[in-house]
Amino acid sequence: FERALKELEKQSNQIDAKIAEISEQKELAQYQYKQNMEKLMNSFQETFAKFDRIDKQIYDRGNAAVRIGERMQSIERQREKADEAKMLIERFSQLNQQQQLPVIMTDDSKIRERASLIKKLMSITQELESIPNKTELGKKRVEECSNELENRLLLLFDQAQAEGNFKKMKECARTLCAFNGGSSVVRRYISQQPIFLNSAIWSSEGSGLQPEKISELFAQVKETCQRERKTTKKVFPNHEVVMKQLLEKIFLQYIQRVLELALPEPKDVDQLRQWLCKLELVFDLTNEIVSEVSAYNIPDMDYDSIRSTLFSDYIDEYNDREIRWLASLYHGKLMNYKNLMDTSKDVDGKKPKRSYTRAEEEEHSLEMMQLSGEMAIEFIHANKEAIGRCTKIVKSENLAQAVHAILTSLIKYLGYEYLDAVLAHALRVFIPENKEDKTVKKASKYMAMIDKKMETITGMAREETSRKFSQFFGIVRQATHSVVLFLEYFQASIFPHISTEENQKMQCIMEKNALVSTLESKIHPGLEKAIQLVISNVNQILINEQKKSDFKLTDDQSNDGKEYTAACKKVLNYLDEHYNTVKSTLDGGNARNYLTQFGIALYHTLLEHVKRQQISLGLGGMMLLRDLTQYKDFVSKFQSKIASEKFAILRDVANIHIVPSENIQTLIEDSNLANMDREELLSIIDLRSDMCSNPSAPNTSKWRAKIGI
Known part of the structure; x- marks a missing residue:
């Protein structure tokens, strides 16, 4: 380790x-x-x-x-x-000393150099103005050379144009543009356009061009613009300037001349309409040209100003002439219509061999009224035509006012001078005051002596009344149809152009509503009077035909197998005839409203008629029930909820004369009688035969208590 x-x-x-x-x-x-x-x-x-x-x-x-x-x-x-100054001085000296012209001054192969030389010499002549005596000859010869060069270039340009040599035309045009700006060649080129050489246009007297010719001339303008747009780009270095001058001349000279020829001063209403239509045509065609050339993007072209210059005088006159044409057209149609109604003259304008009675005059005037069913369509069509022109020609800031004036013309002539006048005449002629009543009263005076003749006279009166109802209702239908067309036209063609101008919009709406209110004030009294006359005839039939014994039957009497009384049958025949007249002559809301009001009036008439009858309990009530059921079934054709409810009540009134007295309270509670006026119901109950003949029957106070009164 x-x-x-x-x-x-x-x-x-x-x-x-x-x-x-x-x-x-x-x-x-x-x-x-x-x-x-x-x-x-x-x-x-x-x-x-x-x-x-x-x-x-x-x-x-x-x-x-x-x-x-x-x-x-x-x-x-x-x-x-x-060197150039020396050369120019030498050239000028040669010209000033009457020496022979240099070769360059006559050689077309060096024409561009010649143009440059002469242009410089022209500048020298301007600087030598202070030495007039010694240079006059030189100046003169330089000017002559300048003019000769310009003319030569123009000649070469014309030759190249005739040959269709665009390259040579371009060289000449560029040389001239560099030499003196090229104004002369531009003027020459534009003046040589075919549309400006049409002698028929420029020499014509103002006799009025027809629409086909106008369209042809504008087609030539369009073709020229399309062609020259391409050509000027190939030929001229300043092609936009050339196109600008060409377009200005086309608009302010050519189209201006077309306007003068197409729109001479109109002398009558037919020429006035032609003037308006041709103004619209030229206006549309001019706008097409403007739309076409606007895409060229030519600088400094003010098309609005050009249009204003072209049409300002015509537009100033347009509004008055449009209204004047409508007034003349409407007045003429109304005069023709009134002439047809004039029974005091025949076709030749002479007095007839015999004079008409008042009845014949009325008959004839009624027939003439039926001839004008298309009048409203013609009036509205003409007004729509005027509105169409107005929206194109009139400036936007003045459009609402112009449309208002055109509408006012339609309201005046169609509304007041035609529809209102026709309805007023219809009220006087179709439903004369108390005429039928006098006929019936006169017949009633001798009823006791000549019952048969009475029936004939009253039948003729009803027939005459029915015929006049048919004619009057026909007029009402025509007037209503015309008003519907007018209101639809107002909403579709008038309102969009006035909706942004509050003042004009309110005035137009007020005038429209005033017209409708005026016409309604003529129609409603006539329909009300018609209801009164029909109800009067129904009441007269019931008075004449309803027998006292029709509903006063006893148990041992037979009704001879009749389903309903003869009076009921005659009333139904008359009502059915009147209903068919209403359905064939009135339509829409007028028919519904009329039948509803007529149903209500008929209900009250039949109820009062029931109150006047002596009705026995049981069989008498059953016969009454059959009659009232027939009336109820007839009124169901009206398709009116109010009238159907009224006649359901009327039918149940018959049950009051059928059920025992102790069941009346239950009848009232379980039937349509519950919807009846209590006082009126009590008055009908009081008419029961057992109430009138039985002293022990409940008194009025007791019945009032039972039914809640």
């Missing part, structure tokens, strides 16, 4: 000695490395300093070379200018 320790100690000493040796070597190597780096750094610094000195020397030499070069260039330019 001790030997091992000694061995380990020996090795440890050896290792320590080795480490010490290596440490010394490392320090020596570090010292040498440091020395080498210091030497290398010094060497680099010396090298960088030398490079800086060399770079500075190169920079200085370069600047000197640049200065020398600039001086040499300046000297060269001065020399060239001097």
Whole structure:
């Protein structure tokens, strides 16, 4: 073990000695490395300093070379200018001394050099203005050469254009643009366009172009724009300037001329409509051209200003002429309509051989009214046409006001002068005041003596009334249909254009509502009067036909197998005829409202009729039940909930004359009688035969207590 320790100690000493040796070597190597780096750094610094000195020397030499070069260039330019000035002076002297022109002045192969020379000579002539006497000849000959050169270039350009030689055209155009800006060649090029050479356009008197010709002329404009956009890019260095001048001439000369020919002053309503339609056509076609050429992105082209210049005078006249055309058209149609209704003249405008009676005049005027079913459609169609033009032509800030004026024209002529006038006339003619009542009263005066003739007269009166109802309801249907068309048109074609202008919107809505209210004030009284007359006829039939014994039956009497009374049958026949008239002439809400009101009025009439009858308990009540059931079934065709409920009550009224008195309370509670007015119900119960004939029957107070009154 001790030997091992000694061995380990020996090795440890050896290792320590080795480490010490290596440490010394490392320090020596570090010292040498440091020395080498210091030497290398010094060497680099010396090298960088030398490079800086060399770079500075190169920079200085370069600047000197640049200065020398600039001086040499300046000297060269001065020399060239001097040579050029000498040459120009020599050329000018030759021209000023009437010497023969140099070859360059006549050689077309050197035309670009000639243009450059003449341009410089022109500048010399301007500088020699202070020496007028000695240089006049030179100036004159230079100007002559300039004009000759310009004309020669224009001639060469025209020849190349005729040959379709775009390369040669381009050379001439560039030479002229460099020589004098090229304005002459641009003018020449534009003036040679086929649309400006159309002698038929520029020499025509204002007789009015037709739409087909207008479309053809604008098609030529579109074709020209598309073609010249490509050509000018190939030929002119300043092609955008050329296109700008071409477009301005097209709009402000060509299209302006088309407008003048297409829109002469109208002389009558037909020409006025043509004027409006052609204005719309030209406006649309012009906008198509603007849309096309806007894509060319030509600088400084103000298309809005061009359009305003073109159409300003026509737009100023447009609104008044649109309203004037509508007024003339509407007035003409109304006059034709009124002429048809004029029974005092025949077709030739002469008085007829015999005069019409008032009845014949009414008959004829009613027939004429039926001829105008399409009037509203024609009026609205014309108004829609005007609105369509208005939305295109009128500026957005004035659109709502213009639309309002057009709508006002429709309301005036369609609403008031046509529909309102027709309905007012219908009220006077179709339903004259108390005419039918007088006929019936006159017949009633002699009823006791001539019952048969009375039936004939009253039948004729009802037939006449039915015919007039049919005619009146037909007018109401036409008017209602016209109003529906007007309201639909207002919502679809008028409202979108006025919705953003609150003032105009409110005025239009107020005028529309006022018209509808006015027409309703004509329709509703007429329908109410019709109901009164029908109810009067029903009441008269019941008075004349209902026998006292129809409902006064005893147990030993037979009803002869009748399902309902003869009076009921006649009433139903009359009502059925009237119902068919209503269904064939009224429609929609008018038919529903009329039948509902008619059903309610019929209910009260039949109820009062029942109260006037003497009804026996049992068989009499059964016969009454059959009649009232027939009426109820008839009214069910009205499809009116209110009328059906009323006649369900009326039918149950018959049961009051059927059930025993002790079951009346149960009948009231379990039937539709529970919905009947209590006072009216009590009055019907009091009419039971057992109430009138039986002194021991319950008194009124007792019945009031039973039914809760």
